[in-house]
Amino acid sequence: MISIFDEGAPAPCPDTFNLTAHVLAHADDLPDKIALAVLSPTGSDRWSYAKLQAAVLGTGTGLLQKGFNPGDILLMRLGNTVEFPITYLAAIAVGLVPVPTSSMLTAPEVAKMVAQLSPAGILHDAGVACPNDTGLPVIDTAELLAMRDLPPADYAMGDPNRLAYIIYTSGTSGNPRAVCHAHRAIWARQMMHDGWYGLHQSDRLLHAGAFNWTFTLGTGLMDPWSVGATALIPAKDVPIEALPLLLKRHDATIFAAAPGVYRKLLNHHENLDLPKLRHGLAAGEKLSTALCDHWRRATGTEIFEAYGMSECSTFISASPDRPATDGSLGRPQKGRRIAILGPDGPVERGEEGTIAIDRNDPGLMLGYYGAQEETEARFQGDWFMTGDHGTMRTDGQIDYAGRGDDMMNAGGYRVSPLEVETVLHHCPGIRDIGVTDVEIKQDTSIVVAFYTADATLPEDALNAFAQQNLARYKQPRAWVRLDSLPTNPNGKLSRKALKPLFLPTKQPD
Template sequence: MTGLEDIGFVTADDEMNPDRFNLAAYVLAAGRARPEHPALIVPGQVAWSHADLARAVARRAGGLAALGLAQGARVLLRLGNSPDFPVTYLAAIAAGLVPVPTAAGLTAGEVTGLAARVEAALVVAEPGIALPEGPDAVMATDLDAAALPVADWVRGPADRLGYIVFTSGSGGAPKAVAHAHRAVLARRMMWEGWYGLREDDRMLHAGAFNWTFTLGTGLMDPWAIGATAIVPPPGASPADLGRMIAAERATIFAAAPGIYRRLLREDLPAMPALRHGLSAGEALPPALRAEWRARTGTDIHEALGMSECSTYLSGSPARPAPEGTAGYPQPGRRLRVVDGHLQVHASDPGLMLGYWQGGAPEPLAGEWFDTGDRVRVRPDGAMVHEGRTDDLLNPGGFRISPQEVEAALAGLPVRDLAVGEITVASGARVLAAYYVGAALDEDAARAHAAAHLAEYKRPRIWLRRDALPRNANGKLIRSKLA
C-alpha cells in the first residue's frame, strides 16, 4: 500500500512518454514512489511528505477541473509566499490549464495589463494581493475539491503549451514567455551540470515560493528526483537562514548573490551537512564566492540563464567554474557564440515556444535564438560573461559592461557595490559607483580602479548609500540606482 490509492499511482517510467506527457505528473512521479519521504519543509510551519504533496495537487486539480474551463485556458496566479503557489501551479497543469505566475507586488493597473495580454480566463488569488479588472477571482482556499486522479491528469504531446512566465521587464516592457511541457525535461541537464542533485538531498532555497527561481531550482527539481525541498518562512532574517541550513541539515543552499552577501555579515553556525551552494539571478562577484569558501569550507556554483531558456551555462561540483567565468555549457545544451553573442539552438527542449502574441506563441524565427548575453570563450571552454546587450552603459559614448567594472572593484572594502550612469550639472553622463559600508578613501578607490580598469571604465563619482535597490530576492534593480 502506498497511501496514494485515492489519487491513483503511476510510475516515473509511465511519465516519460513524450506523446502522453504532463509536466505536473512528471514532477511528482519520483515522490509517489517514496510517498513517506519528506517533500516540503517550511521550518515551524509545514512538513509535507511526497504523499501529502501529491494529494494537495490532486485536490486542487479537481477543484480547477470542476470549473469547466477550456483546455489550455490561461490561469493568472496572484498568490503570495506560501505553498499555495506551487500547488496551484502544478494543479493547473495537471488539469490541462496554463498557469501564468505574476509577482505579488504588482499594482492593479500593472496586473490588469498582463491579464489582458494572456487573455486570462481565471485569476486565482489570495487576500491582500492586487487583482486585475476583468476575470473572476477565486480564492485559492476555495478551490480544493474531490481529487482528480493521477490517471486522469490531462496528457498530450510534450511540446504543447504548458505555462507562461513574464520577463522582469528590465529591458523594457515585460514579455510573455510561452513554454512547453517539455521544458521541465531540459531541467535534468542542471542536475549534474549545475546542482550535483541526488535523491537524498535536502535543498534549502532562500527565495519566496512565488519566485520562478525558487519554483524551478528550489521545488520542482528536488521533487522530480524524489528529494526534499526546504523554504524559509516569510520574514526569515539572514541569521535565521544560517540557523536553518544547520538545523534542517540542508545539503544544498540556493540563493541570489545578495542573500549570500547578507549571510556573510552574520556569525554563521557550523553547517556540517552542506555540500555546496547555488547562485543565480545576477553575477556572483568572485570575492563573495571566495569569502563564502573561506567561511564555510564549501563552494558556490553559479548559473547563467534567462526566462526564455532557464539556465544554460554553469559551474558544478563535478566541474567548478574557473574564477571570473560563468562556467561551461551544461551537458546536453547546444550553444554557439557568434560575434561575442551567445545563442541557443532551437532544438533545446528548454527553449521557449515563443513570446505570447495575439492568443498564441509567436514561433521562433531561425535555427538559433540569441540570448542577449555577451560572452568570451576561453581555451578551456569556460565562458566569461561580459553582460547583456541591454545592460550596457554608455557614458561619454563608450560602451561599458557594468558587470566587468563591478568585478574589477570587488576587492574594495565595502559591503555592496554597483555601477551606473549619472547626469552631472554640465549635462554629461558619467560612470558612478554606488556602495554600502564605511566611507571609502576615494583616492585609494581610484588607485584600485586605475590598476584594474582602462580609464574610460573607471567611476568618476563615488556615492555612499545605506542600501542598494534590490528586490525581495536580493537581485539588483540597476535602473533605480540613480
C-alpha cells in the same frame, strides 16, 4: 577552433507527457517521504509526497469544477505560501496554463498583463495587488484551500511541445514580455541536475527564495521533487540572518540563493558551521570571485554558479563534477548545444561574441505570447541570441563579458530601463528621464533615475509615484536631477554616460 559546444543531444522527451506528472513521479513509490518542509526557527510544516500529490490533484479537480477548460490561461496573484506551487502544478496537471507572477507587482502592472493575455480567471490572495475591475472570475485562497480535499484529477497527458505555462520577463522594448514554455521544459531541466546541482534523491535542498519566485519554483521545488529529494523553504517571515540555523538544524545538503543573499549572510556571520552542507548554488546575477572566496573561508564549501534566462532557464553552469576555474561561468551542460556568435556566425574560441543556444534545445521557450515577429527577431539562423556577451575557452568554459544591451540587474531580476522610464515619464514634474543600474560597492548595484525638471523634485513624491506604479525591484533607489541627459552622436540617450554622474552623499538603504 570555432566557439560551438556540442557533446550530443539529450534523451528525447516521451511522446506523451505532462509536466506535473513528471515532477510528482515519485509520489507513488515514496509516499511517506517528506517532499517539502516549510521552516521557521520554532518548527516546520511538513508535506509528504502523498500529501503533496493529493493537494495538487485535488486542486486540479477544483479548478475544472469552476468551469475552466484545458488551454485556459489563469493569472496567479498569490503570495509567498505553499498554495503557490500547489496551484501552479495543479493547473498544469489538468491542462490549464498558469501565469505565475511576482507578488511585488503593482495593480497597474498586472492590468497590462490582463489586457495582453485575456486570461480565463485570476487566482488571488487578498494581500497581493490586483486590479479589481477586470470582470474576470476570481478564485480566492479560501476556495483554493478547500479544493485540496477533493477527489484527485487525472493527469492531462499529451504532446510535450504544447503550452504548459507563461512567465514574464522585462523586454528591451520597454514592455514586459510573456514567455511561453512547453511541458517539455521540465524534462530539459534534467541536464541541470548533473550539470549544476549534483542532485540526488538523498539531498535536502534549501532554497532561500520565496515560493512565488520562478527561481524557487524550479530550483527549490520542482527539481528536487522530480528526483524524490526533499525541498526546504524558509517561512515568509524568516530573516536572512536566521538561515544558517535552519540549514544546520534541518541537515541541508545543498543551499540555493541569489548572490545577494550570500553577501547578506556573510555580513552577519563570519564563520558558518554547516556540517551536512555539500555546496551552494547561485544564479540571477554574476557571482564574484571575492564572494566565492569569502563563502569558502566561512563554510569550507564551494558555490556553483549558473547562467540562464527566462527564455531557457539555466544552461551554462559549474558543478561538483565540473567546477569552473578563474572566474568563468562554467561549461554548457551536457546535452546543450551552445555557441558564441559574431555577425557572420560562430567566432573563434577566445574571441568575444553573443552567447547563443540552439533553436532545438528542449528547454527553450515556445516563443513570446502574441509576438511572433519579436520571437523570430531573437534568432540568428538556428541560434537563439541571449543578448549577453561572452568568450568560449578551448576547454569549453564560458567567460561572461557583460550585457550586450542596457538591461539592468536588480537583486537578481533582469529589468529593462525602458520599462521603468516609460512609467516614470508620467511622474508629475519630470520632463525627461534616464534610468540605469550603478554599482555602489563591490557586487552591489542599485537602480538610479536621472531626470530633468524645472527644479529638484521632492524625493518623497518621486518615491511615492514609483511605489504606486512599479514593483519594488524596479523602483529607483536614488534620484539625480540633471540640466540635460547625455546623448550619443545620434542624439539617443547614453545610459553608459549616466553611470559616472551618480555621486551619492550616502549609501542608499
